[in-house]
Amino acid sequence: MGTPVLSNPCTVVIKAPTSPTVDIARQELESHWSLGSRVSLVLNKKLRLGEGYRIIAKRKGTSYEAAVHASRPIGLLYGAYDLLRMQNSGTLALHGSHANTAVDKVERPVFPTRMLNHWDNLDGSIERGYAGKSIWKWEQISNGTMTETLRSRIQQYAAANASLGINASVLNNVNASPKMLTREYLDKVKLIADILRPYGITTYLSINFATPMALGDTKTADPLDKDVAKWWKKKAKEVYSLIPDFGGFLVKANSEGQPGPGDYQRTHAEGANMLADAVKSYGGKIIWRSFVYGANHKNEDRVKQSLSEFKPMDGKFRPNVILQSKNGPLDFQPREPFAPIFMHLKKTPQYGELQITQEYLGQSKHLVYLAPMWKEFFSFVHPSLMQGIAAVANIGDDANWCGHPFSQANWYAFGRLAWNPELSSEEIADEWLRQTFSMPDEAIATMKSVMMESREACVNYMMPLGLHHIFKFDHHYGPEPDGFKADYPLEWCPVYYHRADSIGVGFDRTVATGSGATAQYPEPYASEYDNIATCPEEYLLWFHHVPWTYRMKSGKTLWQELCDKYNAGVATVRNHRYIWHYKMKPYVDAERWQHVDTLLNHQLDNAREWRNVCLDYFQTFSKLPVE
Numbered sequence: 337m338g339t340p341v342l343s344n345p346c347t348v349v350i351k352a353p354t355s356p357t358v359d360i361a362r363q364e365l366e367s368h369w370s371l372g373s374r375v376s377l378v379l380n381k382k383l384r385l386g387e388g389y390r391i392i393a394k395r396k397g398t399s400y401e402a403a404v405h406a407s408r409p410i411g412l413l414y415g416a417y418d419l420l421r422m423q424n425s426g427t428l429a430l431h432g433s434h435a436n437t438a439v440d441k442v443e444r445p446v447f448p449t450r451m452l453n454h455w456d457n458l459d460g461s462i463e464r465g466y467a468g469k470s471i472w473k474w475e476q477i478s479n480g481t482m483t484e485t486l487r488s489r490i491q492q493y494a495a496a497n498a499s500l501g502i503n504a505s506v507l508n509n510v511n512a513s514p515k516m517l518t519r520e521y522l523d524k525v526k527l528i529a530d531i532l533r534p535y536g537i538t539t540y541l542s543i544n545f546a547t548p549m550a551l552g553d554t555k556t557a558d559p560l561d562k563d564v565a566k567w568w569k570k571k572a573k574e575v576y577s578l579i580p581d582f583g584g585f586l587v588k589a590n591s592e593g594q595p596g597p598g599d600y601q602r603t604h605a606e607g608a609n610m611l612a613d614a615v616k617s618y619g620g621k622i623i624w625r626s627f628v629y630g631a632n633h634k635n636e637d638r639v640k641q642s643l644s645e646f647k648p649m650d651g652k653f654r655p656n657v658i659l660q661s662k663n664g665p666l667d668f669q670p671r672e673p674f675a676p677i678f679m680h681l682k683k684t685p686q687y688g689e690l691q692i693t694q695e696y697l698g699q700s701k702h703l704v705y706l707a708p709m710w711k712e713f714f715s716f717v718h719p720s721l722m723q724g725i726a727a728v729a730n731i732g733d734d735a736n737w738c739g740h741p742f743s744q745a746n747w748y749a750f751g752r753l754a755w756n757p758e759l760s761s762e763e764i765a766d767e768w769l770r771q772t773f774s775m776p777d778e779a780i781a782t783m784k785s786v787m788m789e790s791r792e793a794c795v796n797y798m799m800p801l802g803l804h805h806i807f808k809f810d811h812h813y814g815p816e817p818d819g820f821k822a823d824y825p826l827e828w829c830p831v832y833y834h835r836a837d838s839i840g841v842g843f844d845r846t847v848a849t850g851s852g853a854t855a856q857y858p859e860p861y862a863s864e865y866d867n868i869a870t871c872p873e874e875y876l877l878w879f880h881h882v883p884w885t886y887r888m889k890s891g892k893t894l895w896q897e898l899c900d901k902y903n904a905g906v907a908t909v910r911n912h913r914y915i916w917h918y919k920m921k922p923y924v925d926a927e928r929w930q931h932v933d934t935l936l937n938h939q940l941d942n943a944r945e946w947r948n949v950c951l952d953y954f955q956t957f958s959k960l961p962v963e
């Protein structure tokens with residue numbers, strides 16, 4: 337990405353008090369704006385644009401006159417980046433017929449909080465990270481300074497996020513180390529926060545609920561214990577003395593082995609509220625994750641558990657507690673119906689949690705563009721139901737940040753949708769492609785359709801028709817539909833989810849005969865999903881146990897349809913590989929072309945493996961021929 341630095345930079349006229357943020361906006365325009373010799377940045381508090389901005393640009397002869405107006409410095413920076421985006425994606429151009437000759441637009445972000453969640457560990461590893469090690473090189477920060485290499489990398493990270501409007505970053509893994517809150521690390525966090533701040537990014541940390549006890553400062557981590565509450569108050573004071581605009585804590589409690597209030601027979605609300613009280617006077621937030629299963633509702637269908645747990649707590653949280661839930665009720669599968677929790681909690685602010693890192697979508701080896709998946713979520717869960725949107729980052733220290741060159745499009749798309757979920761997946765892909773490659777329009781269109789087809793292809797070659805969680809154990813790469821281990825929780829075993837038998841396949845979640853998960857949905861979804869005849873086929877095996885010979889809408893049997901979907905998934909990848917291999921070479925530098933080509937070959941092998949392993953396995957139940 338990026339445009340060449342001009343030899344004769346443009347003049348940036350600034351009508352705003354100096355500030356680090358305005359300075360960055362000026363530098364970015366000076367170095368990269370090439371459509372005019374003058375551009376203005378105008379701050380006007382009366383505009384009431386929040387983090388937004390207004391851009392006015394007009395083509396006059398051989399250049400544009402452009403100005404960004406905003407009511408806050410960050411709006412000027414966002415506007416400056418938008419100007420560059422329009423330039424780099426050809427929306428503004430001195431030649432060519434499809435460029436705009438005049439633009440006058442106001443932009444405001446839809447989600448107030450637009451947040452990345454890094455699952456980075458203090459030892460530099462990244463949980464579900466596929467693009468190298470953590471970009472936070474903790475060992476390169478000491479005595480109040482950091483290496484220049486690190487500083488510049490973090491600045492690039494901040495700039496990339498700000499260019500999309502991402503305004504919050506949780507630096508560490510939700511499976512958090514208690515060490516994160518030691519003074520040693522807080523001093524380091526402060527330096528990172530100082531770099532992120534002028535880019536409009538608020539720093540947050542994930543915490544381990546048992547930190548005071550784990551560090552040996554208290555005897556318990558019971559949220560109702562006075563010493564514990566006192567410890568957190570003191571810790572909050574320390575954090576805010578270092579980072580006055582610190583965002584708050586993200587908490588994974590009583591989930592997958594993490595400590596939490598439940599260890600002391602306290603509720604999630606009691607745990608969250610104790611922390612909320614500690615950060616309240618500083619304007620801090622507690623972001624509490626609803627991703628819990630296997631504790632209080634052990635014998636319930638896993639997809640029902642988080643709503644069962646949290647619904648009774650609606651109204652019991654302090655105002656500065658936010659509940660953060662994954663888009664689907666299970667766990668970032670290639671396709672899930674939406675998580676009904678967003679509709680049920682009326683008194684608790686909520687964030688949606690998406691996953692940019694492709695844990696279940698081919699990691700950084702498969703070309704899978706995720707915008708269509710997130711748009712699907714927003715089509716059910718209206719953005720107004722959420723105060724913020726968070727996403728698990730796919731960023732690591734690989735030279736290209738995200739591993740697969742096309743995985744960068746997912747970071748990009750998340751940021752764009754967090755700003756404006758109304759943007760279409762196509763528009764975002766188009767923008768990204770034009771800023772990432774220099775290709776003629778026809779090639780852009782071709783690659784756009786590759787990107788647009790890629791997620792459905794992934795669903796098809798991995799788990800079509802509502803199948804889910806049939807991944808290999810633990811690392812979640814590759815198929816293991818026969819996965820069962822007696823010594824693991826049943827919810828970690830693929831056989832628990834597909835329930836294949838001689839009659840059919842799929843998880844019966846109906847009210848009459850199954851787990852009743854359909855009843856957690858509001859109408860019209862509850863009835864629609866509950867009835868096999870009206871259940872959308874992409875969710876069929878999510879909600880129903882369906883006979884192998886069941887007639888699908890196409891007239892084919894379920895078995896035939898399943899075979900066809902798997903084959904279609906493989907065929908799409910084969911076509912994508914063909915397109916890249918035979919058509920894109922002239923337009924892409926040798927290194928990136930080779931990299932993507934190798935990855936697509938690999939993806940095709942993987943897609944075939946998925947199809948073959950799954951169909952061979954399911955055939956042992958269906959006893960029907962694979963066509």
Ligand code: BDP
Pocket residue numbers: 463464510511588592627667668695
């Ligand atoms: C699952 C991941 C696991 C995470 C967990 C979570 O496999 O690594 O810790 O989600 O979100 O998807 O807490």
